[in-house]
Amino acid sequence: MKPWTDTTVVGKPLPRVDAYERVSGAAVFTVDVAFPDMLHLAILRCPHAHALVKTLDAEVARTMPGVRAVLTHADPEANMVVPYPSWIRGGPPMRLLDPHCRYAGEEVAAVAAETPEQAREALRAVVVEYEERSFVLDAAEAMKPGAPAVHEQGNVVRLPETIQRGDVAAGFRDADAVVEGTYETSCEIHATMEPLSSVARWDGDRLTVWESSQGVFDHQEYLAAALGLPLSSVRVVCKYMGGGFGSKAELSKHTLIAVLLARRTGRPVRSVLTREESFLCAGNRPPHTMTLKTGVTKDGVLRAIDLEGVGAVGAYADEATGGFLASQLYACPNVRIRETEVFVNAGKARAMRAPGFPQCAWALEQTIDALAEKVGIDPVEVRLRNLPTSFQWTPPVPYSSMGLGQCLVEGARAFGWKEARERPKASGPVLRGVGVAACMWPNPGGPPATAILKLFADGSLNLTTGVSDIGTGAKTVLAMTAAEELGLPLDRIQIEWADTATTPYAQVSGGSRTVINNTPAVRAAAAEIRRQLLEIAAEEMKKPSDGLLLKDGHVVPFDEPRRALPIPQLKGLQQRRVLIAVGNRRPNPPKLGLPFGAHFAEVEIDTRTGEIRVTRFLAAHDSGRVMNRLTYENQVFGGVTMGIGFALTESRVLDRQTGRVLNANLHDYAVPTALDVPAEMTCLPIDPHDTECNATGTKGLGEPATVPTAAAVANAVYHATGIRVTRSPITPMQMLALLAARRDRA
């Protein structure tokens, strides 16, 4: 397939194909899936950070009005092992209802009843006697000898993960300037608009689960594995979703409990987590501590990077590393990254929008800022001096395109970086500053990814994809891909998606892979439909098929455009009724097409209150081709907003006395609102016209869009105040304390 050149649909700022459904309330989310005889689930959760269930009496609960089933650890199936997500290797078994509770919020018992209220009411009648144990919340504490053991194996999840390149010691010897610092990031919650939810129904020995799921085929595999069923007997469906950010990419216990109680009662069971439960057990961005030592020459060229990191995965295994970013964002011959993952008595982490990368950017990009200052070079310029020329692997892998330089140069120009940098910083009690930070994301996507297209006899099209549209507009971009390739108006295309029984395979919507994996698959299917259609047309129009093009629902001969024929007039199509094609994502070329980006932030700090406002923001991204200017901007602005929350407000607070989450709600846990984002936000797409990376020239956007934001804000705070804030979030209280400390030192 030739790269697209002049596109007519792709790239346009088109509203989402499901915009009407989303704004009218017609969209069916999992919580809207209803059956007349459906039961509702409520789950009893351990109130202690670490405890053993000594006795549990559910006899009264069983007799409460409306109660149809109760599950406790005394039931054999409660001992079932919940599968970890596929990217987690190893980890102690997660029992469905484990009498050994490892965090405040862990599942202890469950009730299925006629109404949600009856189910919750019955929970209050379950009498549990706990034996409390000492607990540990902090990774550093957990690693100390004698710390309370979250698991028998000890608190270190596995041996440190290490990346090693060149000779770090030699690199530091070569360096003219060295900067070292320890950076801490707090625990964030995904806080999706839509809570986690599931509906489970059995038909004989076949299970259907409606799930707010980023990857229905992943959920199918987890459920089949947990239940010992053939994959074909497990159907997972996800219609509309209100966000995932990684929290809906793995199997949740409440889903499996709903499945078991649906089987036991012979009735569908719906489970919808409350907002509070979502904060306790639905994952989080694990807190990190990274000690980073870097060295540059006096010309600002990196010679060595040494990173030592610790991440707290919570009560069960997960990924809590991010140092990989430090090994790849800039060219550096000598790198050592060591990261340790630690259990603590808190809710398990889950992948969250660029797992580990915002944390690492927080450390790395502040360090680069400090290095730039130390050698007296502009922060943009110092980054330009360290652009990577290849993916730094053994052997190095060339990039098919690499737009970081352009992001920095064009971003700085459009932001007015130079002018802003030189503007006076103080204006009465308010300080102003600007900061920059960069990012990359190491996932080029790849097979398997498939799509099925059906062209109907009137030239309208059905697109079937396994992709969950987690809120990003993926469906719209996939439809645009088909529209582009087939010269069809977008409103002639309807999409079916995310159903393991009726749609073709797609990987989980995560890792910024949805567009880069699936638009090429759709394009391949569309190209095959086009081939079939032009073969029919060539015969009927007496033209060679390569002399025909598809435009506005017509077959148009290059040499006689006036003889354009509407698609429905092709007799061969009428005879065949429907043309069908399967498209497969091809493997990547030997080169790598990865996304890069640079964020520019301007902040104002009120030194009286410690409040920080981000007043201006520009995000320049090389994510390859812009498929849809509008959804592209949505992704970037969403990522930036999330990054601002990471920088300034969001932090799960654990009570040191009890280990409970103190702010498990959207009032106390401060997600940025429309009033918290800069009035002036600019999205600057940098398209390197990558014709090699894949068939649509796309490179992924969802995650890079949030990776450098917080670091850019922190660098702007430093520029404004001269204070390097190493611990996120930069709350007014912390800011005031740091300002006061500086005054004290002065």
Place this chain on the structure above:
Amino acid sequence: MKPWTDTTVVGKPLPRVDAYERVSGAAVFTVDVAFPDMLHLAILRCPHAHALVKTLDAEVARTMPGVRAVLTHADPEANMVVPYPSWIRGGPPMRLLDPHCRYAGEEVAAVAAETPEQAREALRAVVVEYEERSFVLDAAEAMKPGAPAVHEQGNVVRLPETIQRGDVAAGFRDADAVVEGTYETSCEIHATMEPLSSVARWDGDRLTVWESSQGVFDHQEYLAAALGLPLSSVRVVCKYMGGGFGSKAELSKHTLIAVLLARRTGRPVRSVLTREESFLCAGNRPPHTMTLKTGVTKDGVLRAIDLEGVGAVGAYADEATGGFLASQLYACPNVRIRETEVFVNAGKARAMRAPGFPQCAWALEQTIDALAEKVGIDPVEVRLRNLPTSFQWTPPVPYSSMGLGQCLVEGARAFGWKEARERPKASGPVLRGVGVAACMWPNPGGPPATAILKLFADGSLNLTTGVSDIGTGAKTVLAMTAAEELGLPLDRIQIEWADTATTPYAQVSGGSRTVINNTPAVRAAAAEIRRQLLEIAAEEMKKPSDGLLLKDGHVVPFDEPRRALPIPQLKGLQQRRVLIAVGNRRPNPPKLGLPFGAHFAEVEIDTRTGEIRVTRFLAAHDSGRVMNRLTYENQVFGGVTMGIGFALTESRVLDRQTGRVLNANLHDYAVPTALDVPAEMTCLPIDPHDTECNATGTKGLGEPATVPTAAAVANAVYHATGIRVTRSPITPMQMLALLAARRDRA
């Protein structure tokens, strides 16, 4: 693809894959589709056989409790033209609500309300003033000059359809014996267990209709055409069905009304016809009168067939011809068939299990019986002397196989024909006789037919087909096809079916084409999955792919069966997660593979009551390969039972005074019950091992199974009594009258 030889799954008497769902009540029929905010439809029907609506006042109805919308002919959309089924060419427009009502039961107005009871109650408040017109119920009357005109165009639907071959006059000159007679068949009702039902829901400008439909893609096309929507915007879904027999192959007005009121109210609307309504407006087997003149040589060789037929289509156009059977069942050089279709003031006909053929067999097979007697040759023998050697077309088309001779010979032997024929006929007041009749069916199937298979990483399979399983077990046979080709246990296969949005194209389940079209499509898809799988296996097992076979979920090397590898252990499959293949039905070869059959009936007639019991029955069918011995038998016994109803009990009765249906219920309209079928029923499959007709060697069974039954019963009645009953059904009253008339003559 090589023809299957030793099959392991195909041919076995396996229970249906959805047996559990069907017997447990878990199966979701259209009437079970429910939405929380769903409305219910009720339809006001004209009580007169022919009338004009002069005034209609629905103002009170609109204010009745629960009423949300009312549709009358005053609404512009009520003027919408309802599409005829695709096989009906021409015909006067069918308006959705036509103020000119042409039969008692025609739609006049409709109400959508919160409950079905409220909707029906509101109908009673609709005040209609009719102007009654004279009407005509009988085809012969309708053809007379001055008869009441059902349509302005007159009562003849179109010019007579004529088949002409050779020289009929010359043929009769060559004949040694000529038999002539006029045969009449009554109007039958499909009487499906499940009534016609629809649920319509709009999401924005997209329509989903759950429909008890024999062909979801046909319904999609009718709805898109009626509403002016792109096909991709119309989704039609049919889950479980309780029979169709042709009545659910076209668009019904109630469906379209539900669609319009769903659009108007913004709420889903469900419409379920009552049993009575099903008798009035859901189609019927049109009554026929056929005058048949045939001539044979003294050796029993057919020289000429001349058939003149008239069929009453009802108030709107439909097919009411069946003479084609007479032109093809036996070799005959000189044939003339002329058939006229006539409008009458009665509910419109619809295709019904072998449209026209049981009617024609009633005439033809009794005539052959009479000819046999006239030349003194056994009825089986006379048929054997006239076996067709090819499809009698210009030029003749050779048969790929033709098992009629074998059906007659082996059927007669198994039935004990000779002995039964010679046994004494009388036993007190009870007379006994045996009769034979034969059939063929002229539909070889063909493309388009498609299937999609997905093989999951654990070796389980998902089969996606557009086929409606109308109750025949089609899903089971399709799954067995995939199981056979892929060496998979049947319980590892799950099926998704009959959804225009998520399944590939299939033709309407009718015309005995479901198995012959779709098993080859499934086999083609399975062969492609097999190819992909063996390609992976060949590489990993270091064997040539043609040295490997698939068995019991394993890849087995021919030469080293002990090295058999479970499918899930193939790494390439694990990497790809899912293998997908589309299978297409290939065009037929230049030869024709058509089904033939012969039925043998034994009857007992109580001369005191006129009651006839079919005591023994044998059905021998060449329908090609037996895909499933159990569902094959189900089809045959069902067809025979239906034929017994046709022969003895079933007849829609129109009141001569009012034109209303007098027996619009299952009490007065006598469908055979378990007590009415012979205790001894034998199904004798004759498999000619047709390796040419299509990839599975199947030739269609649904319709031939009912074509000759009634004629065989009538011939047995003749054998027992010497009375040739020309008018169906042979009710006790008719039998008594005929016996009495003979006594009077004697």
